[in-house]
Amino acid sequence: MRGGIDALLAYVRPAFMFPAVGMSAYGGALAPAPAFEWPIAALHAGTVGLALFVAHLRDGYVDGHLREEETPRLSVAAFRRSIWAGSAGVVALSGLLAALSGIVPALSTVALLALALLHAPYLDRHPVTVTVDYPVGIGIALIGGHAAQATVPATAAAVAALFVGLLAGIKVGIDRLDEPFDRSIGKRTLPVAFGPERADRIAAGLFLLTAAGTVGVGLSGTAGFLPVTPAPAVGAAFVPAACLLATARLAPERAVRVQMALTYAFAALLFLSACDSGCAGIAVVEGSLDVLGQGGLDALARAIGG
CATH class of the missing domain: 1.10.357.140 (UbiA prenyltransferase)
Known part of the structure; x- marks a missing residue:
């Protein structure tokens, strides 16, 4: 059992x-x-x-x-x-x-x-x-x-689409690492079907589209089409651009590690862009800080008192 x-x-x-x-x-x-x-x-x-x-x-x-x-x-x-x-x-x-x-x-x-x-x-x-x-x-x-x-709202749908684009580009790089094994078992990933070099170009195209889309979300905020803060959204475009650069300049395994790490910055910047002061995430963070702050003050008071 x-x-x-x-x-x-x-x-x-x-x-x-x-x-x-x-x-x-x-x-x-x-x-x-x-x-x-x-x-x-x-x-x-x-x-x-x-x-x-x-x-x-x-x-x-x-x-x-x-x-x-x-x-x-x-x-x-x-x-x-x-x-x-x-x-x-x-x-x-x-x-x-x-x-x-x-x-x-x-x-x-x-x-x-x-x-x-x-x-x-x-x-x-x-x-x-x-x-x-x-x-x-x-x-x-x-x-x-x-x-x-x-x-x-359209904002959440746009953020989801940007994640799909970024992660699809990274997935091509991950599949490139497994290309010899995948080829041996007949698994037709992009690197197997088109070769590593063409797969890299496809990944670069996905990163470029994601970067353009991210800038577009920021500009939509500037124009009032989407309720987003433009600066973090435009700043988030550096992530797919950096992923493209990693694909072009780094060894495949290191490129994937760098790209995976950059997804956290992408998530954080898009969150700051799409989440205003009234969204749940901000409320949770503020509430947690209040609890931690009060807890810290209480602990300090107890330490001073005895």
Whole structure:
């Protein structure tokens, strides 16, 4: 029994799950503070995490038993039961989301489940879909997290689209690292299908489009088309530009590490651009600082007093 649980938990992969769960919270944090509800945010984020877990189980089943590319940790029957149970859990939680928060956040988690079940052995065999399915999932998680709290504005949709573009460019670089192995198993990523050099040019194009789109969001704020603060949005355009430079100048592995680190700056700058003083994220930060500040004062008073 213990071995079966350990084998199941081996498919909980935080490196892939946390970004999607974090983007759900990120989307919720962009909502107006009066509309934000912690239980709804946790429900959506948890459902996103469960959908990612189903994806990892599905990958393990396909790669281990159908393709024989790795040693499976579970039997065929155990994989199938776990995938069905996880899928049923996502559907049930999506139904709860629909009842509590509306159809859009529920559809977002159902869409993530569909991506989870289709990634292997279907989406991961085509150069386009294997490049964009995870970035699209990140964008869906962001929009769904926001929709769980409030109506999705054009700003949140624009931010989600920019993340999709940036992450798709980075995904090309990640696939370049795996190009020899992917070629050996017939996995048609962009580097396999078009060669590393042409794949780099495609990644550069994605970064250029993302940089242009980010500047466009900032200019839309200047023109009054979107309720964003222009300076942070325009500043965020340096991230895809720097990612392009890393692709051109650095070794592939180092370029990917640099690009992944830069995504945090991208997220922070877009958040500052899209989140005004009335959004939930600012309210949470201010509340936390107030609590920490008061706690620090109380601790200081106790230290002085005795």
